[in-house]
Amino acid sequence: MEKTHFAIKNESLSAKSTLVENILTGAHSLPNLEGKKGLLFSITVLDKFIENEARYDAQTLTFKENRGIRTFSSGEQKKRVLNYLIEQKPDFLILDSPFDSLDLNAVLDLKENLIKLSSEIILIQIFNRKEEILPIITHVLEIKNNVFLSSSPIGKYTFKESDFVFKGTIPKPITFYENIPNQLVSLQNVTIHYGDNCILNKINWTINKNEFWQLIGPNGSGKTTILSMIYGNNVKAYGQEVYLFGRKKGSGESVWEIKEKIGYFSLAMLELFQRQITVKEMVISGFFDSIGLYKSPTTLQIKLAEEWVKVLGLESEKEIAFKNVTTAKQRLVLIARAMIKHPPLLILDEALTNLDNQGTAIVVSLIHKIVRESDTTILFVSHRYIDNLLPNCVYELIPTKHGSLGAIKQCI
Numbered sequence: 001m002e003k004t005h006f007a008i009k010n011e012s013l014s015a016k017s018t019l020v021e022n023i024l025t026g027a028h029s030l031p032n033l034e035g036k037k038g039l040l041f042s043i044t045v046l047d048k049f050i051e052n053e054a055r056y057d058a059q060t061l062t063f064k065e066n067r068g069i070r071t072f073s074s075g076e077q078k079k080r081v082l083n084y085l086i087e088q089k090p091d092f093l094i095l096d097s098p099f100d101s102l103d104l105n106a107v108l109d110l111k112e113n114l115i116k117l118s119s120e121i122i123l124i125q126i127f128n129r130k131e132e133i134l135p136i137i138t139h140v141l142e143i144k145n146n147v148f149l150s151s152s153p154i155g156k157y158t159f160k161e162s163d164f165v166f167k168g169t170i171p172k173p174i175t176f177y178e179n180i181p182n183q184l185v186s187l188q189n190v191t192i193h194y195g196d197n198c199i200l201n202k203i204n205w206t207i208n209k210n211e212f213w214q215l216i217g218p219n220g221s222g223k224t225t226i227l228s229m230i231y232g233n234n235v236k237a238y239g240q241e242v243y244l245f246g247r248k249k250g251s252g253e254s255v256w257e258i259k260e261k262i263g264y265f266s267l268a269m270l271e272l273f274q275r276q277i278t279v280k281e282m283v284i285s286g287f288f289d290s291i292g293l294y295k296s297p298t299t300l301q302i303k304l305a306e307e308w309v310k311v312l313g314l315e316s317e318k319e320i321a322f323k324n325v326t327t328a329k330q331r332l333v334l335i336a337r338a339m340i341k342h343p344p345l346l347i348l349d350e351a352l353t354n355l356d357n358q359g360t361a362i363v364v365s366l367i368h369k370i371v372r373e374s375d376t377t378i379l380f381v382s383h384r385y386i387d388n389l390l391p392n393c394v395y396e397l398i399p400t401k402h403g404s405l406g407a408i409k410q411c412i
């Protein structure tokens with residue numbers, strides 16, 4: 001008999017971890033899973049392996065290879081997690097947004113493995129976009145407030161989208177940056193090796209004030225490595241021709257002085273927000289270096305955060321816990337947090353991953369609003385082209401066996 005496989009829309013889960021935990025421990029009323037052993041395939045599970053590797057040197061996923069899991073591309077990492085889970089012989093697997101952060105080839109590869117696996121075990125796919133749903137899925141589960149309501153055959157399920165409107169223009173800054181040169185970032189002939197592997201080969205790239213760039217490249221092409229030279233503390237940047245805000249990296253300016261001029265969003269930040277913090281507090285925390293709120297904000301800072309919340313249409317949710325609003329709204333809040341000081345440079349690293357079509361459209365329209373209504377330069381990083389993103393220029397990393405080469409693909 002053909003197996004039943006389920007899909008759950010990510011947006012319908014307000015506290016996803018609780019629901020997933022309940023399914024895994026058997027505390028649920030979902031059909032066909034009574035008394036069965038389930039495991040979770042998700043980015044959080046991968047992050048735990050990465051953390052354990054860093055803390056205890058436990059190379060569980062890669063003990064046969066002489067490399068840590070952290071150093072593999074996203075596609076390779078996910079493949080190793082999947083193999084590890086299959087070896088534990090579960091009856092069902094929950095696949096939480098399995099294709100996030102993967103380029104097209106890695107998606108096809110993982111899809112093929114999952115389709116093969118579906119003849120042996122039950123799959124429950126948490127999905128963001130209709131197009132991601134595996135062809136073997138037979139039913140969509142309706143969930144509300146973490147309670148299972150019903151199960152519809154996929155052919156009868158209607159994929160709904162919700163409305164969202166911005167109100168007014170984005171608030172002006174209350175603090176200002178001085179002496180910011182026109183050239184914000186310049187990489188000149190930057191070449192990076194890890195051991196014998198050349199990762200980046202003679203990268204030449206300049207980012208100026210008021211530009212809107214997209215950095216694109218397949219998994220493993222070196223996007224994170226470039227970002228770590230701009231925003232992070234990658235020691236490989238020293239000795240290279242990396243110029244940030246007019247100064248050569250490593251010539252006296254601290255990492256904090258550089259970070260102060262950059263607003264930053266990455267998915268990894270979401271993992272750090274474990275504390276209870278409201279939507280409004282999250283926006284205010286953009287004034288401080290901390291992820292949460294450890295200092296008392298001024299009345300003016302609170303007022304400005306309220307104005308941002310209003311523009312985003314989230315007034316009625318401003319006192320709600322950040323982790324309880326939808327994924328798309330969390331993105332808006334985190335982008336507002338990164339923008340509240342109108343930094344010279346805003347880096348959005350995979351800001352559209354894990355969003356459905358409606359969520360993608362909302363976040364893209366916030367990005368366009370920032371482009372129109374501020375002087376901040378945007379660097380948007382992703383492994384795929386995004387319809388309607390319309391950056392001024394695209395910097396593409398093209399992998400070769402001698403490291404990735406860079407090319408400017410389009411300028412409007």
Ligand SMILES: Nc1ncnc2c1ncn2[C@@H]1O[C@H](COP(=O)(O)OP(=O)(O)OP(=O)(O)O)[C@@H](O)[C@H]1O
Binds near residue numbers: 073101195219223226
């Ligand atoms: N510390 C390290 N040691 C060895 N190799 C590394 C290390 N860090 C990164 N790499 C390798 O460098 C290459 C580029 O990695 P990077 O994470 O910059 O790519 P990416 O384009 O951001 O990929 P993804 O889209 O998968 O996040 C990959 O092949 C990766 O395996």
